[in-house]
Amino acid sequence: xxxxxxxxxxxxxxxxxxxxxxxxxxxxxxxxxxxxxxxxxxxxxxxxxxxxxxxxxxxxxxxxxxxxxxxxxxxxxxxxxxxxxxxxxxxxxxxxxxxxxxxxxxxxxxxxxxxxxxxxxxxxxxxxxxxxxxxxxxxxxxxxxxxxxxxxxxxxxxxxxxxxxxxxxxxxxxxxxxxxxxxxxxxxxxxxxxxxxxxxxxxxxxxxxxxxxxxxxxxxxxxxxxxxxxxxxxxxxxxxxxxxxxxxxxxxxxxxxxxxxxxxxxxxxxxxxxxxxxxxxxxxxxxxxxxxxxxxxxxxxxxxxxxxx
Amino acid sequence: xxxxxxxxxxxxxxxxxxxxxxxxxxxxxxxxxxxxxxxxxxxxxxxxxxxxxxxxxxxxxxxxxxxxxxxxxxxxxxxxxxxxxxxxxxxxxxxxxxxxxxxxxxxxxxxxxxxxxxxxxxxxxxxxxxxxxxxxxxxxxxxxxxxxxxxxxxxxxxxxxxxxxxxxxxxxxxxxxxxxxxxxxxxxxxxxxxxxxxxxxxxxxxxxxxxxxxxxxxxxxxxxxxxxxxxxxxxxxxxxxxxxxxxxxxxxxxxxxxxxxxxxxxxxxxxxxxxxxxx
Numbered sequence: 001x002x003x004x005x006x007x008x009x010x011x012x013x014x015x016x017x018x019x020x021x022x023x024x025x026x027x028x029x030x031x032x033x034x035x036x037x038x039x040x041x042x043x044x045x046x047x048x049x050x051x052x053x054x055x056x057x058x059x060x061x062x063x064x065x066x067x068x069x070x071x072x073x074x075x076x077x078x079x080x081x082x083x084x085x086x087x088x089x090x091x092x093x094x095x096x097x098x099x100x101x102x103x104x105x106x107x108x109x110x111x112x113x114x115x116x117x118x119x120x121x122x123x124x125x126x127x128x129x130x131x132x133x134x135x136x137x138x139x140x141x142x143x144x145x146x147x148x149x150x151x152x153x154x155x156x157x158x159x160x161x162x163x164x165x166x167x168x169x170x171x172x173x174x175x176x177x178x179x180x181x182x183x184x185x186x187x188x189x190x191x192x193x194x195x196x197x198x199x200x201x202x203x204x205x206x207x208x209x210x211x212x213x214x215x216x217x218x219x220x221x222x223x224x225x226x227x228x229x230x231x232x233x234x235x236x237x238x239x240x241x242x243x244x245x246x247x248x249x250x251x252x253x254x255x256x257x258x259x260x261x262x263x264x265x266x267x268x269x270x271x272x273x274x275x276x277x278x279x280x281x282x283x284x285x286x287x288x289x290x291x292x293x294x295x296x297x298x299x300x301x302x303x304x305x306x307x308x309x
Numbered sequence: 310x311x312x313x314x315x316x317x318x319x320x321x322x323x324x325x326x327x328x329x330x331x332x333x334x335x336x337x338x339x340x341x342x343x344x345x346x347x348x349x350x351x352x353x354x355x356x357x358x359x360x361x362x363x364x365x366x367x368x369x370x371x372x373x374x375x376x377x378x379x380x381x382x383x384x385x386x387x388x389x390x391x392x393x394x395x396x397x398x399x400x401x402x403x404x405x406x407x408x409x410x411x412x413x414x415x416x417x418x419x420x421x422x423x424x425x426x427x428x429x430x431x432x433x434x435x436x437x438x439x440x441x442x443x444x445x446x447x448x449x450x451x452x453x454x455x456x457x458x459x460x461x462x463x464x465x466x467x468x469x470x471x472x473x474x475x476x477x478x479x480x481x482x483x484x485x486x487x488x489x490x491x492x493x494x495x496x497x498x499x500x501x502x503x504x505x506x507x508x509x510x511x512x513x514x515x516x517x518x519x520x521x522x523x524x525x526x527x528x529x530x531x532x533x534x535x536x537x538x539x540x541x542x543x544x545x546x547x548x549x550x551x552x553x554x555x556x557x558x559x560x561x562x563x564x565x566x567x568x569x570x571x572x573x574x575x576x577x578x579x580x581x582x583x584x585x586x587x588x
Binding site: 040041043045046048050051052053054055056057058059060061063064081082085086089090 | 428432438442445447470473
C-alpha cells in the first residue's frame with residue numbers, strides 16, 4: 001500500500017505541476033531510484049514535523065497541492081496544533097499521509113503505534129479522514145484527493161495487505177463500498193479491518209450458515225450518511241470494526257450518527273476495536289490484532305453471541 | 310548586545326506618522342476595551358516602513374500574484390497591523406472601533422479571509438515562520454520576485470517550530486524571505502532575560518544560516534536602510550533583522566512595563582493618559 005501510494009503521487013507529479021511532496025525523514029533511499037521524481041517539488045525536510053506541516057500550509061496558500069508524509073504518530077501527535085491551525089482553520093487542500101496507522105509499528109512500541117489518530121483528527125472542523133483497505137484502493141484514492149478542497153488525512157497501513165478492491169474501481173471521497181451484500185447481520189468497517197470482516201463474513205456462512213454483509217467506509221469523515229441510513233435501518237445486528245481505540249473512533253462516529261439520526265436503532269450496534277489503553281506488547285501487527293481480539297475468528301464469535309441477544 | 314540598542318538609544322522621538330498609527334491602535338483598544346497594547350506599540354515602525362515604502366500591495370486585489378506577503382507570526386501584535394491596513398484602505402478605519410467585539414472582523418488575533426490583507430491566521434506562536442517558508446519556496450519554484458516578510462516576537466522564538474522553520478529556510482537558500490524579530494525584551498510573564506534568556510540572539514540566527522542585522526526598531530531611517538539593503542542583496546541566505554524595540558513605545562507609563570503587555574480593561578484616567586501621550 002505504501003509503495004503504491006508514493007509511486008502514484010510521483011507519477012501524478014509529472015503531469016500536474018501543482019503537486020508537491022514533503023517528507024520529514026523517511027527511510028534511506030526513499031524513492032531515490034524513482035525515475036518519476038520531480039526534484040523541484042520533492043522535499044525531505046528532516047525531523048521537523050511542526051514546520052513541515054506549516055510549510056505545506058504556506059505552499060497550499062500559494063496554490064500548490066502538497067502531500068505530507070511521515071509516521072502517523074509524529075504527524076498527528078507532534079504536529080497536532082499545526083494541523084488544527086495551519087491546515088484546518090485555513091481549510092487548505094493539504095494531504096497528510098500517516099505511515100503505520102493502527103498497530104503496524106507493533107515491535108516499536110507505543111510511541112510509534114497510531115491507535116488514536118482517527119479519534120483525534122475526527123474532532124477537527126474541515127478535516128477529511130481516509131483509511132483505505134488495500135493498495136488498489138489507495139492508488140485510486142490518491143487521484144481523487146487532488147480535487148478535494150479541504151485538508152485530508154490518509155491512514156496508511158502496512159503494505160502487503162491482500163487485495164480485495166478491484167483495480168479499476170473509482171474512488172469517491174465520502175462514499176462507502178459494499179464488499180458483501182448487506183444482510184440482517186452486518187459489519188461496518190474501515191481500513192484493513194474490512195479485510196478481516198470480509199474473512200469473518202465468509203466463515204460465518206461456511207461454518208454457521210449465517211449470512212452477513214460487509215460495508216467498507218474508506219472515508220471515515222465525512223460519513224456516507226445516505227448509505228448508513230439505508231443499511232442501519234435494514235440490518236438487525238451491526239458490528240463496527242476498526243484498528244483504532246474505541247474512544248472517539250470510527251465506531252463512535254457511527255454511534256453518534258445513529259444518536260443524531262436513527263435513535264431507535266442504537267441498540268443494534270456494538271463496536272470492536274482497541275480499548276482506551278496504550279499497547280503493552282510487541283510482536284507484529286497480526287500478533288497485536290490477535291491479542292486485542294480483532295481477528296476473523298473473534299468477529300465470528302462476537303457476531304454469533306450478539307445475534308442471540 | 311550592541312550598546313546602540315540600549316534603552317537610551319531607543320528613546321527616539323516619534324514623528325506625526327508614527328503617532329497617527331498609534332492613535333488608530335488606541336481606537337481599537339478603546340473600542341474593544343481590551344488588547345495587547347504593549348505588543349502592538351513596539352512594532353509600529355517596522356510595519357510602517359514596510360507598507361509605506363517597500364511593499365507591493367493592492368487593497369482592491371488581495372490575491373494579486375506579485376504582491377509582497379507579510380505574516381505577523383506574533384499574531385497578538387495585530388492591533389498594529391490593523392492600524393496600518395486600515396490606513397492603507399484594506400477596510401474602513403471605523404471598523405477599528407469594533408475590534409474584539411461580537412460581529413467584528415477584527416479579533417484579538419488576525420484571521421485569514423476574515424480581515425482583508427491578512428495572509429495567514431496567527432495567534433498561537435511559532436506558526437508564521439514555517440508558513441512563510443512555504444510561501445517563499447512557492448515563490449522560488451514559480452520564479453517570482455516578490456518578497457515574504459514575517460514578524461516574529463522575541464518570546465515567540467522560545468518555540469521549537471521557529472528554529473525548525475529556520476533550518477528549512479537556510480537549506481533552501483530563501484533569499485526572498487525576511488524575518489523581523491520584535492525584540493522588545495518582554496514576554497507575557499516578564500523580561501525575556503529572566504524567563505528564558507535569548508542571548509546571544511544574533512549569533513543563534515547566524516549559526517542557523519541567516520544573514521543577520523540589528524537595528525533600532527523605532528528608527529524609520531535605520532529600518533529603511535536595512536530593508537533597502539535586503540532588497541538589493543545578492544546573498545543566497547534568508548535574512549533576519551533583530552529590531553530592538555520598546556514594549557509600549559510612545560507611552561511612558563507602559564514602556565517596558567510587563568503589565569501593559571495585555572490589558573482587558575482601561576480606567577478613564579488610563580484612556581486620558583493614552584490620548585495625552587499622542588498630542
